[in-house]
Amino acid sequence: MPEFKDQLGHHFTFEKAPVRIVSLVPSQTELLYDLGLEDQLVGITKFCVHPFHLKSTKKIVGGTKKVHVEKIRLLQPDIIICNKEENTLEIVESLQGIAPVWVTNIITIEDSLEVILQFGNLFNRRTEARKWIDKIRFARQDFEAFVKNMPQQKAAYFIWKNPWMSAGCDTFINEMMKLNHFSNIYEDKGRYPEVIIQKIRIQGDPEIVFLSSEPYPFNEQDAFEVGRFTHHAKVIFVDGEMFSWYGTRLVKAFSYFRKLHERIS
Template sequence: MSVFIDQMGRPVEFTTTPRRIVSLVPSITELLHSLQLDDQVTGITKFCIHPNNWFREKTRVGGTKAIKAGVIEELQPDLIIANKEENVQEQVEELAQHYPVWVTDVNTLADALQMIEQIGAITNTLPAATQLTSKIKTAFSQLNNNNRPIKTGYLIWRNPYMTIGNDTFIHDMLGRCGFKNIFAHTKRYPAIDTWQLAQCDVLLLSSEPYPFQQKHLDELQAELPNTRILLVDGEMFSWYGSRLLHAPAYFTSLLQSIL
């Protein structure tokens, strides 16, 4: 019997190393693939688009906020990985009545690195997980962010426009790039008005969860003629698994296009 404390402070018991894993978190699904757990992962969500072969071949257990309990029951998992923010609390608590559920809570790079190594320990892939976190740390240490913080807005939703507060993973990523979040005085994901964006020098429109496109950029540019507006890859700012290995290079390229 092994007991691991998840990122919510809950003890989760395992009698053996998990061999039937269901992931309810897209970025963690990609992490499990990086840890070479192909045979062990049996279920994923419809939003777990990476890697593509898993998206096509693995059993889908619904969406991140609309989990199909019946499908999960058929899979009989001995580990379900969930996330405080991405999954619905009531659904996760119900699953925890029947299966070992490991709940993650990732709001900073440090949280992400801890999560990766904890999952490595649970799945008996700790050497690979530790090697991955070491590479991620090195990549971020070499990130040459701007010494003069750029006043920045980051939009994740439209109708209404929504941004990110100081207690989000995206906020932490922005800071590491040298972007100064103009909504750092807020929490989580507040709705805002367009006029509030006039104070930013750069406005980033994310590809997810709302898929901002050029037409949306053009619409905002007409209202904010003095603001530099760019479409950005939301996965690089919000996915906290193995994709973090590639984020610093993306951030460097983005900064070079702005400065």
């Protein structure tokens, strides 16, 4: 009987490839779809918006932080896909009596590629997984050549307000910032530090401030508020999916980053 291991080191055995899948991670729902597993997806979250039509064809079982356990139970899944950051330990433990719970832990692009490979093996989609891995690696190499001679720019990436919170170390967002030659002024303050916006110049005086489209809906008033305390920094609204979604979204992200640099320059 084949044995598999998730990124937290949990071991699983399956007599055959799991057929009924519940995904509680939006970016991984997109990945499963792109691997050709749309028919096997039976349950998703309300935040699983890509591709859009899944919201009308699959059972919505809650969000990423709060799920309807009984709805999931009634779907009789063979496997439930979670993520260490996006889903809580409480959710994982509450679902383990229903089906095997596979947990990913993605901080780097290599972690993301590992998950694609794992899903390819687990769901018998090896050829599709290899194609996507090759696409991502090629796009990454091409983008790295594009930014190779660009100078490092000090930046801050905000994900929340009241309190203001930024992306810090050991996050996928920070990895994307480094890839783009953006030096995160809050990298040494923890994973998602709370920030006193009035002290942003003292804390690192960024050249660029990013306001993400998710999870907080920043607006022009927020940009004006940031600008009051940075003076010279460029305040830019960015697509949060491109910085925080892993999996097959990465191919689109590299194209997006090129356009972002054009906007900045």
